Every structure is written in C-alpha cells, then in structure tokens.
Amino acid sequence: MNPKIITIAVAAIVAGGPALIRAEDNSDRFYVHADSGAVFVQDLTLRASVPGSPSTSASFAMHFQPGARGDIAIGYNLTDSLAVEIETGALWNRIDTVNSIDLFQVPLLENLVYRVHLKNGWTPYFGAGAGADFGILSGIESISHGDVIQTSSSDDVTFGYQAQAGIAYAISPNADVDFSYKFFGSFEHNWDFPGVKFDSDKIYTHALLLSFRWKF
Secondary structure (H helix, E strand, O other): OOHHHHHHHHHHHHHHHHHHHHHHHOOOOEEEEEEEEEEEEOOEEEEEEEOOEEEEEEEEEEOEOOEEEEEEEEEEEOOOOEEEEEEEEEEEEEEOOOOOOEEEEEEEEEEEEEEOOOHHHEEEEEEEEEEEEEEEEEEEEEEEOOOEEEEEEEEEEEEEEEEEEEEEEEEEOOEEEEEEEEEEEEOOOEEEEOOEEEEEOOEEEEEEEEEEEEEO
16 A cells, blocks of 8 residues: 555544544533423322231321422433433322321432434433332321320332333424323332331332423
C-alpha cells in the first residue's frame, strides 16, 4: 500500500478521533423520566396479632380508596430501542373502611425498557423491573400512658416488582410526553406497633400516569 495513503489515513483518524468521541458523548444516551397520576390498590387481607399471645388474632378485609403515585427515573439508552433505568417514587392510598389509616409505598427499582419507534413522533414502549418496596402503614391508634391515645406508623421493606406499558409522543428532539400504565406488586409486609403486629397479603397496585422524559 502506498505510504502516503497510510500517512493520510492515520492523520485523518488522529484528527477526527476527538470529534467522533464528542459525537458519541452527545448522543442523548441519558434521560430523566418523571410521572404522576392515580393509583388503585387491590383488596387485601390484613391480619392483626398480639405478640406473645398466638391465640389472640383477627383478620380484616381491606378496601382502599383511589390514591396518588409519582415517580422519577434516571435512564440510559443502551441502544435506540433498549434502555435501563433506576426508579423511585411514592404511592399513597387510604383504607376505605378506616379513614385514618394510610398505606404508603416507596419503590426502588431497576427497570429494563423497550421502545418501538414509529413515524410522526409516536413511540410505544414496554418495561419490567424489580427491586425493593418500602411499605409504611400509618394512622394506627394505640393507648399509651393510661388513657392517652397516640397515632403511630410502622415501616417494612420487602421485594417489589413492576411491569409497565405506554405510548410517548416527541414534542422536541430531546423531550417526550406520554401516557402509561404500571402494575406494581410486592411480597407480604409485616408491621410492628406497640402491643400489636399486622401482616398483609401480597400487595398489587395499578396506576394510570402522565409522564415527561428529557434526554440529555
């Protein structure tokens, strides 16, 4: 091969290498995704027991009012279609039969998201994730110091998992808005209060959300 051609090729690579790296660095690999909307908890059974007294227990069928959910995720596009995310957020629902008791859930999940890019800016997507669910049961009343009623809360962490689907619309080269559905499930929770312990079934929630994604 002609030495001049080799010299020109090497010079081009050396000169163009930084530009290629900058182009790769500016390829909108990272993004932030935030959503909010309504969340619905399926009915479940809550079991109450007195520590040290196995014979003292009761079960309650719990129905929940519609609540609210908000999430934020940091994502990285592995390819044009496949991305990984770290997501957290908060879910809130109130027990319908007992207005003073609230269920809070804080998921911490790693998600895998697949997007199908269509024409005219529309992008359906599907995803699944797994991680932890920090569950908080708040508003349980107990008698303390004789006749003083106190309200307390208890928290517990267990395994959580999620499936999601949605459709996004590009409002700019770096921004999307979308509508999505999320199913979130967790294993059983155990909450300890003064003088009583509560155990739950597995918890299943359904959320309808409006979202915004910014690529950078």
